[in-house]
Amino acid sequence: MSQLARKSANLSLDSNLVSQARDLKINISRAAEDGIKSAVKAEQERLWRLENAEAIAASNKYVEEHGLPLAKYRQF
Template sequence: MPQPLRKPANLSLDSNLVSQARDLNINLSRAAEEGIERAVRSERERLWRIENAEAIEASNKYVEEHGLPLAKYRQF
């Protein structure tokens, strides 16, 4: 699997936090990347929920009124 293209970035971080991370041998670049990845995923999920709220509400309303589609075929 090819390595993702890396782009240098300047970040301003809490100096105490940076010191603690270095004392614990934490790779700051990797930790920052993982944190940004989580933030991006979380924001995409939030936006998806907003964009699809009407469809989700309609689906939930249908299930409330009619039950689960194909429920009679459930084995549990």
């Protein structure tokens, strides 16, 4: 199993939050990484929706006007 490359980073965090995390024995680096990973994923999804908004709108318009393709074969 290969390990991911790690990079040190300096972060400024709310001191009360850091104290609470330490008291709860939360791995602050891992929690920060998880939060950054979540923020990156959300931004990538937002950008994808913006980049594909025209195609999504066209698909939605088609379905509104013509119904779902192959709908007659649906069994529910």
